[in-house]
Amino acid sequence: MAVTLAPTRNGQRPSSPSRSRKLSPGRIVAWTYLAVVVVITLFPFYWILRTALSNNYLLASHPSSPLPVGFTWGAFERALGIASPAQAQAQGGSGASLDIPLYLRNSVIYATSQTVLIVLFSSAGAYAFSRLHWRGRNLVFNVLISALMVPGVFMLLPNFVLIKDLGLTDTFGGLILPGGLFQAFTLFFLRQFMLGLSSEIEEAAIIDGAGPVRIFFRIVLPMSSAPIATVSLLMFVNAWNDYFWPLLVTSSQNVQPLTLALGVFKQSSPTAAPDWAGLMAAALIAALPMLLLFLAFGKRIVNSIGFSGIK
Amino acid sequence: MVVTPQGNHMTPVKPPSGAAGAVATTATSPLTKKDGKLAKVRRGTPTRSAAARRRDLPVALLLIIPSVVGFLIFYAYPTFRGIYLSFTDFHVLSPPNWVGLANLREMIHDDVFWHSLWVTVYFVILSVVFGTLVSLVTAVVLHRVTRSSALRGVILLPFLISNVIAALVWQWMLDPQLGIIDMALQHLTGHSIDFFGSGNWAIPALAAISVWKWMGYYALLIFAGLQTIPPTIYEAGRVDGAGEWQMFRRLTVPLLRPILVMVVVLTVINSFQVFDIVQVTTKGGPANASNVLQMYIYNKAFSQFDFGYAATMSLALFALLIAVTFTQLRLARANESDLN
Structure with a gap:
């Protein structure tokens, strides 16, 4: 899809299609x-x-x-x-009175830890799905990516029941885990980038005797810092603005993020x-x-x- | 959903089938022009020995554990459980009770459900028509007159704040007593409108908030698409004597079709799931006038604790989304671009 290539082309277009700089009507x-x-x-x-x-x-x-x-x-x-x-x-x-600093703290914990977890796990997965070679790799990847097909809204209710069964309602664990372990989008985004990395440095490292784990931390992660930063930003913004999931699983002000507090403030x-x-x-x-x-x-x-x- | 048409792009190499397949596939895979980038990556790998592959496997399995566990627990299991629950009578506190198609029958005879569906469709139509139109015009105008990324940043600003804040500030500006927009309306027309308190205006007002919030995001998507159209095409059009409007209709729109389809599909999917702004402003009122499907499902599940029925409606919404998306992709032939 053409759009996936767009960011690398930004600003590289030599000329815009505009006809002239004159101030025409x-x-x-x-x-x-x-x-x-x-x-x-x-x-x-x-x-x-x-x-x-x-x-x-x-x-x-x-x-x-x-x-x-x-x-x-x-x-x-x-x-x-x-x-x-x-x-x-x-x-x-x-x-x-409404304890905004407390809600602010909750939002910071929620958005930060979910972002850190999802980016860490997604880049580890993306590395295994792009740079390592093992049988069944593409099959497993395609199965995971099928999660993009199911709209989030369909999983809200069963996920709430699951969190309730696990006894995690109104805890940060219940708030963070569902979006912190796996999100198809981040995995796909990072894998697409890692597929495009040149393998020369990696091969040099293999000749020097570095194993896959070392290559991941010393070579692939640093080389992927730009897309990792991008995806971290997007995930942080998403988590910070999230409303529906926290509304379902949290009930006390020790866990509720700021978006919910605004609703409480309005009602009070x-x-x-x-x-x-x-x-x-x-x-x-x-x-x-x-x-x-x-x-x-x-x-x-x-x-x-x-x-x-x-x- | 949107990823489906890309299937071939994502998996240029089929999973190895035989014992020797692991080495052979990478070397013999047919490489099309589109896969050129991947071909370069793989060029070095065929020299790697089967031993290295076996060494990769344990590490790979270790690294994908969190993703696979997360997928199984929070995506695969809830999806199937959601389907199961929709055939049960379930009130959370006691275990689910299989009732077969009773929920479905209830849904078909539930006037509130059909009303909610209609309200949601109305919201979707308004959001899609106005959202796509305004985004397209904004992107094209931006692309024609300026390269400023600061300006692009400014129009993206509403996308970065939460739905809750967007809903609150618009509710304040539209307030029938003190809102600035309402003051302006009174000044211009002589009477005021209680947007969120009126059955006729609630959905258009909510759609306006949604368009305001997402317009910049979709405009930037279309802008990225515009940047992939070679300027030579416009030069050729100009040589042929095409005017500004003709070039927009005959060149820009057809060449943008894949991205326009994507924007429409994304808007439809997002709009069908609208909840936050409704919950903050009208809570479905007045008198169900803005009781969108998601709001109704939420109330069924969390006010009346009828989880089974709520799951049935979720499943219906899911099926509807899939049907609408596939129809759209098919109608618009999203895979094909006139550029190639």
Whole structure:
């Protein structure tokens, strides 16, 4: 499939099909369209920030003010649970405290350990399925890859029952293991890359007497650092944003990740006059790691999209 | 699912069949042009002795243990168990009770199920039509006017945040009392719309959130496809006197067909499974107006603890997804690109 080759070609195209750099009417229309797209894309992010920095009571009287209304850090203090109940209620909060730092810790544990496990196991598997030669290799690989056929949604219920049978509900083990041992996409992604590695260095190492394990850690892993970084990023983002699986298997705030906490926060604020400022502050805190990752690795993420399309 | 058409690409070499096959296959495998990359890799290996292969086997088995165990426990077993549970009466606390096709019969006569299916299909149609259209136009426009990867990064931003946050911020902006979009609507039209509280608007509003969240991702997929079209094709078109619109219709769209099909298939698969944004905003309401299939399954299983029936509906959704995907791939001949 052509798309799998796309990332390596990025930026290597000598010329774009654009006709001229002149400001023709067509280009003005095109840039106007892009400007509209960018505004629609970014405006909600600005609105999160603007609302999070507002006083929730005053929001009601100036709902369309483009700037924060009655600028205050109070919403963040409420979201982080460091505002006193009286203080929180004075600014339109619920007074109920929510331990965001705890949820943040859970999200970090969940996303980090699942990413580390899946990337480690997938690269070990990918190595065995690409660089080692053994009978039945392709057969086993094809069986594993057939997992791509079954939609995740179909396995949610039976997997929940399984985790319950194993007594792992509301534990990090139950949260992490199903996605931490095996995911067809990561295995496939890394194997495709490792198949393309040149075997010359490997052969030199074999002549020097290195065994397969040593070759894996000393040669293949370092040579695959770029795709491993890409796949780690994608897995981290996925786990960080996951909602449905944690909703099924976790029930206490000692395990629940931030995505669930946002739902709890919304329910705990009064329905007649919701604490939108606090909610947006909490959303911003939850989104911040993704925004930072984006600032640091944006280009890598963008270039990985051509490949991850097979997902 | 999407991987099926690639079968030949992934496994250029058939698994060895005979005792001597292990060495022979790598040397004699027919290498097509597409497999050129793999041919290069394998060139060095035929010299490796059968002894080295035997030494590889234990290490290989050790390395694939986690993947195989994970596959068996969390993919293969749940898949078959899900199929089994769909023929049982199962309430988690007591062991499942075989009831044959009773669940299926219940499903066929369940008006709420059919309503949910219709609501889901409505959501899928809106998401696919608008999502694909906006992504395609955005990708083509981006490709025509700029190489900026910063701009591509910006449109990808919504893809990186969770569905929950996307749903929350849009619900706030669409709030019928204080939402900024609603204020603008009131200003322009004089009346406001309670998007998530109205039976007519709930699904379109949810589809809009979904399009906003995924548009950049699909646009970048299409963009990657555009980069594989050789510029010479456009030059030839220009020499023949084709205009901008003609080149888009006669060159870009046909050449992009495999990727457009993939984007449509991915959008359909993703949209059929929509849950997060519904659960955060409407929870299926008002009066089942946005009770998408996944929401209904979730409520059956976790509010009414009717796991058997929930499993039956999951199986139906699974079968539906497979049928729709295969039909789409067949109709669109996704394997063939006009480029070759």
